[in-house]
Amino acid sequence: MQKRKKIAKFSILPAVAGTMFFSFSTKDAAKLDLESFSTANLELDYTVEPLLEEDIIKEVHVSNLPKLGKSYLGFKEAVGFKESRGNYKTINEYGYMGKYQFGKGTLALIGIYNTQEFLNSPALQEAAFYANASRNKWILKRDIKRFVGKTINGVEVTESGILAAAHLAGPGSVKKYLRSWGAQAFSDAFGTSIKNYMQKFGGYDTSFIQPEKRAKAVLPTA
Template identity: 60%
Template sequence: MIKKIISLSILLTIGGILLLSFTTKEKADFSSYSTAGLDLYYVAPNFNEIEDEGATYVTPELGKSYLGFKEAVAFKESRGDYGVVNQFGYMGKYQFGKGTLDLIGVKNISRNDFLANPVLQEKAFYAYLSRNKWVLRRDIKWFVGRTMNGVEVTESGILAAAHLGGPNAVKRYLRSGGVDGFADAFGTTIRYYMKRFGGYDTSYVVPNRKAKVEL
């Protein structure tokens, strides 16, 4: 029994010596590893934005035209359905709220009449774009072409984001360098709309401070 104990002790001693002999006494040198110059910024999209990441909102025939832009926005807002009302009361193909409709001159009209009038909805969309383009004219001049939060700022992206959250929210976002963000009731952000609807030709939209729908 004593011999077995002695033998085991010798084996453990030899094993310890061998282990130590393979252990480096030098400290690891990490000086050659640096993050200098690397873009470490990353924005994690919310679940709603991940779900839409691979979606296609426009037919190839429409491309990046103004028609392509408005149909892409409509698809995201309502799947292009003129008659839909969401759980928050936003109406139609472009999901207008009552306050916005009042702002562009669509007053004293019932919800059902608005939903049943595609021509009126199209006029409302253009009028709101036109007004927002005037309100954001300086921001369009200052920020288009820059990259903010990893997304190139374009005029169509700005106008789409203004449709989502209003022009003042877009102003705050741009003028804060993307720090002051906005998300709607579904968690959709200004950054996401700028990315999703960037690069369309919205030169067709004429800025107009007093844009109203002609009924």
């Protein structure tokens, strides 16, 4: 997310100096059927005390639900659990909102100005996540091409890791981190760094996300 939480800057020394694409829009993102997916088999790192599995999914046989794996759905659900434990209604102490912990500034960039409507609409939050990732992918497309496959501060750079880090700290901070080979590092108010997110969310297939300069979160019309 853009300018997420309180960003602190510090410097460290770096440790070491045929894809198929799909046409996709934020309207399609809002139509995703979220009820039929489970995050039970993902390795998730929580920022808050996790609920027991039986408290998250009640009276459901987890083995009968599809595994999200390293797909786009797996990526966004893993980020959502890291940010808020998947809670669409939460607002943290710094005012970041919803499942993916968006700030008002980032929401405005993707066309969302009514924060109450945002909090009350899971579909709009899912569309917002896609739109923000789409915008960040457009901003970082040259860096994705240049750095994917390289190793920075002991972590292999992947597209999904870059997009997750941009969600955390904004695409500008990620550019500085990559282009300095990790010397210009950032962390949020909870101590989570770009390196943390690049490592935690590396290796997902985010080809589903299409880069768009002016991506907006749009709900489908009735």
